[in-house]
Amino acid sequence: MTVSTSSGYVVFDKVEKTYDGRVLVVKSLDLTVARGEFLTMLGPSGSGKTTTLMMLAGFETATGGDIYLDGSKINHIPPHKRGLGMVFQNYALFPHMTIAENVAFPLRVRNINKADAEAKVRKALDMVQMSDLGGRKPAQLSGGQQQRIALARALVFEPKLLLMDEPLGALDKQLREHMQYEIKRLHETLGITVVYVTHDQSEALTMSDRIAVFNDGRIQQLATPDELYEKPQNSFVAQFIGENNQLRGIVKDISGGRARVEIGNSDVIEALAIQAESGKPTIVSVRPERVEIEPMSSDIAATGRIEEVIYLGDHIRIRMNVFGNSEFIVKVRNGSGRRGFAVGEEVKIGWSLQDCRALDV
Amino acid sequence: MHSTFDQKALTRQLAAAERRNKVKAFLLVLPLLLFVLASFIVPIASLVWQGGYSDTFANALPETSKLLGAWDARSPVSEDLVKSFVTELKASKLKDPAIPTRVATVVNREQSGSVSKFKQVMSASDLASPYKEKLSALSSEWDKPDIWRAMKIVAPSFTPRFYFQAVDLRLTAEGDIKPETDENAIHLLLFGRTLMVAALVTLFCALLGFPIAYLLAHAETKTSNMLLIIVLLPFWTSLLVRTTAWIALLQQNGVVNDFLVAIGLIDNDHRLVMMYNMFATLVAMTHVLLPFMILPMFSVMKTIKANLVRAALSLGATPWTAFWQVYFPQTIPGLGAGCLLVFILAVGYYITPALVGGQSGQLISNIIAFHMQKTLNWSLASAIATLLLIGVLLLYWLYNRLVGIDKMKLA
Numbered sequence: 001m002t003v004s005t006s007s008g009y010v011v012f013d014k015v016e017k018t019y020d021g022r023v024l025v026v027k028s029l030d031l032t033v034a035r036g037e038f039l040t041m042l043g044p045s046g047s048g049k050t051t052t053l054m055m056l057a058g059f060e061t062a063t064g065g066d067i068y069l070d071g072s073k074i075n076h077i078p079p080h081k082r083g084l085g086m087v088f089q090n091y092a093l094f095p096h097m098t099i100a101e102n103v104a105f106p107l108r109v110r111n112i113n114k115a116d117a118e119a120k121v122r123k124a125l126d127m128v129q130m131s132d133l134g135g136r137k138p139a140q141l142s143g144g145q146q147q148r149i150a151l152a153r154a155l156v157f158e159p160k161l162l163l164m165d166e167p168l169g170a171l172d173k174q175l176r177e178h179m180q181y182e183i184k185r186l187h188e189t190l191g192i193t194v195v196y197v198t199h200d201q202s203e204a205l206t207m208s209d210r211i212a213v214f215n216d217g218r219i220q221q222l223a224t225p226d227e228l229y230e231k232p233q234n235s236f237v238a239q240f241i242g243e244n245n246q247l248r249g250i251v252k253d254i255s256g257g258r259a260r261v262e263i264g265n266s267d268v269i270e271a272l273a274i275q276a277e278s279g280k281p282t283i284v285s286v287r288p289e290r291v292e293i294e295p296m297s298s299d300i301a302a303t304g305r306i307e308e309v310i311y312l313g314d315h316i317r318i319r320m321n322v323f324g325n326s327e328f329i330v331k332v333r334n335g336s337g338r339r340g341f342a343v344g345e346e347v348k349i350g351w352s353l354q355d356c357r358a359l360d361v
Numbered sequence: 362m363h364s365t366f367d368q369k370a371l372t373r374q375l376a377a378a379e380r381r382n383k384v385k386a387f388l389l390v391l392p393l394l395l396f397v398l399a400s401f402i403v404p405i406a407s408l409v410w411q412g413g414y415s416d417t418f419a420n421a422l423p424e425t426s427k428l429l430g431a432w433d434a435r436s437p438v439s440e441d442l443v444k445s446f447v448t449e450l451k452a453s454k455l456k457d458p459a460i461p462t463r464v465a466t467v468v469n470r471e472q473s474g475s476v477s478k479f480k481q482v483m484s485a486s487d488l489a490s491p492y493k494e495k496l497s498a499l500s501s502e503w504d505k506p507d508i509w510r511a512m513k514i515v516a517p518s519f520t521p522r523f524y525f526q527a528v529d530l531r532l533t534a535e536g537d538i539k540p541e542t543d544e545n546a547i548h549l550l551l552f553g554r555t556l557m558v559a560a561l562v563t564l565f566c567a568l569l570g571f572p573i574a575y576l577l578a579h580a581e582t583k584t585s586n587m588l589l590i591i592v593l594l595p596f597w598t599s600l601l602v603r604t605t606a607w608i609a610l611l612q613q614n615g616v617v618n619d620f621l622v623a624i625g626l627i628d629n630d631h632r633l634v635m636m637y638n639m640f641a642t643l644v645a646m647t648h649v650l651l652p653f654m655i656l657p658m659f660s661v662m663k664t665i666k667a668n669l670v671r672a673a674l675s676l677g678a679t680p681w682t683a684f685w686q687v688y689f690p691q692t693i694p695g696l697g698a699g700c701l702l703v704f705i706l707a708v709g710y711y712i713t714p715a716l717v718g719g720q721s722g723q724l725i726s727n728i729i730a731f732h733m734q735k736t737l738n739w740s741l742a743s744a745i746a747t748l749l750l751i752g753v754l755l756l757y758w759l760y761n762r763l764v765g766i767d768k769m770k771l772a
Binding site: 057058059078079080081082083084085086088089090092093094095096105106109110153154157163 | 666668669671672673674675676677678679680682683686687690691
């Protein structure tokens, strides 16, 4: 099969990787990244996302398939000739150089004349709002500041592509959220193509144009954040992105895209047949916030016995027993007119068919 | 609210609480402190002392010593001086029969032939006033000022002459400083050779050790553990064994020569001389000291984050630039520590050059041992050792100025 390389800026064509010659850590990966896109590779550790990024950067060689950048094959181009900016997990600032020297490094190795280089360094430091700290050493900076410098250094030579390997992993929560917006803003103003690796789903949802969810060396689903959340294609994605109630059952029959699933004590509910086969086991996925308590009307109705009530400020989290599954979570918005909930109470609940998906086991 | 009184009480409480900990901490280090004091500080102090103090002559002939001190070293010696010399020398024999010989040996170092002159005095039975004529009757040497000048030099107990001697200078009887005669001027040559050998050994260790340390630090755990054992293996064998192994390898009928002859690279009649010279000293010392270079470098390299080099590559640096400008500067603390360690050890190395060095491979430590064991001139040995110590301290100071000792990392 030939890949039309014009279809994307970065193209992975049937890329495979094995370290030991026995187990594939990346399995026949096809992925296309458009110019100017912010694509996130999301997945648990060991899912192959970092290996994929390292193959793109040139630090790992693909043991099968081809990688294209801007129309040309880059499999055998060494990393320093690929012209990609990269931000590493622990910033990887050079400790013996000042901030300004760090940022000037990519320009220096490209033999750019001093005056031009200085102007570019200043611009890059301005861009990340760090212009005052050029004379300091990396160790004198906080984690967030170091991350900005790493970003400025990766962008100062105007790379074709920016790769980021869990760049915010070492920061505390508040700073991480702040940096997410900052990276997003930079991406929008510069229009650069970004390939971002993370295991943090909220980070992926916040920043990305599209997200590739990795597991077991394969892309499980490649979609925009909202599609990924609203319409997970399999139970791994449903489980990995956001919170999810899983009801195990057997598909009785399928008609018109709807599956009738028998759950627990011979209760039968309807669900969208996404990955379901008649007569086979399935997992029915429902988001906790899509479950209504005492609904006016609903496609699927059930009864739940409240097991636990947790007050979380903006919402209340109720664990209840539904269809014999006592791990069923319902999130109720904490409105002014909300009713009280008592453990042991039985309540009517319901949800719409659109929010209820029968997936693989 | 805190009043001043409260504050004071608080400070006292803190001091009391801290004092207990301080005493405990001090008691913990006390055994080591005493050990260091007894085995290190005291010997070094006595070494420095011994280098400037020699009382053999002044103890045996106290009055003569005083009169020699007053003599101007040019005018003829006085009858009083000669009389006191003869009587004190004769009297010293009664205390301990070995003393006159010891005194003669000390004088002999400044004026050769003095031992036999002293023997004449000791064996002459009829020495009486006028002592000057009686002595000159024994030998015309006693008329000449030379032997008396030699005695004037060795008479004072406190003297800088050993330190001058250690750097190939002589203190004359008049108190002038003159360069040592060429056939006796050996110390500066040996100091120079020692520094050169130490520098070369350090250089070779750094060149050989760097790649090994790199491999150790960046190989997989299994491989690197095995390599580390191989590096440490020499520590489990005696230094003597390691050194003598080089004799087996490098001698004229040794393994290396046999091999070169066997493959026809050299002629059987022209076997290489690789033993008992500078070459052997360099090879054996490099081998013995290599682990001291590898270990600090290894421990530093292990802490260098792998993604620094990757970052440099991703920013467009060639592999060489990434190594030289990013990786190598991170290794300086380890390299510096290794170099300092190897250099200091090499400067004072004794056994290896003594065994394999022959004539051209002898170092300053060998001459110190020579003076300790053969000439029994402990003061000169101490003076040389003290100068060596000062030299090492100077280098340490220099290193601290250039690299910073706080940056040094030993294993």
